[in-house]
Amino acid sequence: MSVSRTSAVLALLATGAAGGLAAQGAPRIHAIELTFAGGYFQPTATSGQTGTVALTRRPAWVGSSHLNFYAPGGRTGFEISAGYAPERIRQSTTGGVTAGSRRTNMLFGTAKAVFGRSPRLPGVSYMVGGGVGVMHRKKSVLNSAESSTNLGGVASLMLRFPIDGQVGLRLDAQDIIYSADYGLGSKLRNDLFLTAGLGISW
Secondary structure, X not given: OOHHHHHHHHHHHHHHHHHHHHHHHOXXXXXXXXXXXXXXXXXXXXXXXXXXXXXXXXXXXEEEEEEEEEOOOOOEEEEEEEEEEOOEEEEEOOOOOEEEEEEOOEEEEEEEEEEEEXXXXXXXXXXXXXXXXXXXXXXXXXXXXXXXEEEXXXXXXXXXXXXXXXXXXXXXXXXXXXXXXXXXXXXXXXXXXXXXXXXEEO
16 A cells, blocks of 8 residues: 555545544533423421421432433533322321321422533533422312412432433432421421432433
8 A cells, every 4th residue: 555545545544533532521401301200209397286296208209201402512401290190198186096188189399590510411420409499289288178389499400321322211200499388387398209210301
């Protein structure tokens, strides 16, 4: 092979390698992601009281969805999420005798800014977020004949492991922080939502 032909082949290979590296480091075009997830709801400050009946908020399963919009740089974004958890309330009379249980049928939603490494960059993604959260109970903790709504803040952490160019396994932790009085005085509560699901981006 002549020197000129060898030089041309080497130049072509170098150009291809440089193009591949540039493509690998370039932000992906997929700016929107929708995730369907399920997991575990863990309430905190769980004790309550109505008359002579002691109330205890119990853990439950949770289902949620997340819609994300990611900025071109791959470092910031915006997320809205919504979900449902039955949130069982255990009722006990004087002496600790169980008097049955009921569900609040809680709906929740969040809106927050997220920061970190988004799915627009290759590899594992991780993002932290903060914003506002709302919890609406069709049957309130204190009275099953009434509904109730609590507004507060939310903090979150997301980890995403890519399966292919558009689908990834997402792990999310959300903490909705709000103040509520469940018959024993107003307390600050950090109710946790831990979920896993599949995210599809486009």
